[in-house]
Amino acid sequence: MSLPDPSWTPADAGYAERVRRSFERQAVMQTLGITLDEVAPGRIVLGMTHQPHLVQQHGFLHAGVVSTALDSACGYAAFSLMPADAAVLTIEFKVNLLAPARGPRFRVEGQVVKAGRTITVTEGRAIERGERGERLVATMTATVMTVLGREGIQH
Numbered sequence: 001m002s003l004p005d006p007s008w009t010p011a012d013a014g015y016a017e018r019v020r021r022s023f024e025r026q027a028v029m030q031t032l033g034i035t036l037d038e039v040a041p042g043r044i045v046l047g048m049t050h051q052p053h054l055v056q057q058h059g060f061l062h063a064g065v066v067s068t069a070l071d072s073a074c075g076y077a078a079f080s081l082m083p084a085d086a087a088v089l090t091i092e093f094k095v096n097l098l099a100p101a102r103g104p105r106f107r108v109e110g111q112v113v114k115a116g117r118t119i120t121v122t123e124g125r126a127i128e129r130g131e132r133g134e135r136l137v138a139t140m141t142a143t144v145m146t147v148l149g150r151e152g153i154q155h
Helices: 014-022 026-033 063-079
Strands: 037-038 043-049 087-097 106-115 118-132 133-147
Touching: 014 037, 014 063, 014 106, 043 063, 063 087, 063 106, 063 118, 063 133
Parallel strands: none
Antiparallel strands: 037 043, 043 106, 087 133, 106 118, 118 133
16 A cells, blocks of 8 residues: 555544544444544544454454454544544445454545545455454445535545
């Protein structure tokens, strides 16, 4: 994954705190034990560990858990560039599962590829950190929508 575009300027100077507050409201992140480790304009890094209650029948982290983490990383990368009164919703994603997610630790990165006024394209990577070093286990391409003025959606 390339470095974030240095020309990206968040529409909201308080973007990092806004991202953190929103992330804290995601009960699913708490349930899965996922942490928000890094916040930068157009880029997010999440952390998680392999947990026995999150595995599939072979003992690997379930693909749905990996996809959920990637979706959040991509969504928050886009959200970091949005105006203060905006909310974010994923409208499409594709996941490539490249290797079994054994762990014990994972770094999940999300990065904006193209930021638009309404639609943003992002990429994500799930990287296993284990005894044999780091290994890419999954990638995501996601399309994310900026939501403005919708009742019932928190910012």
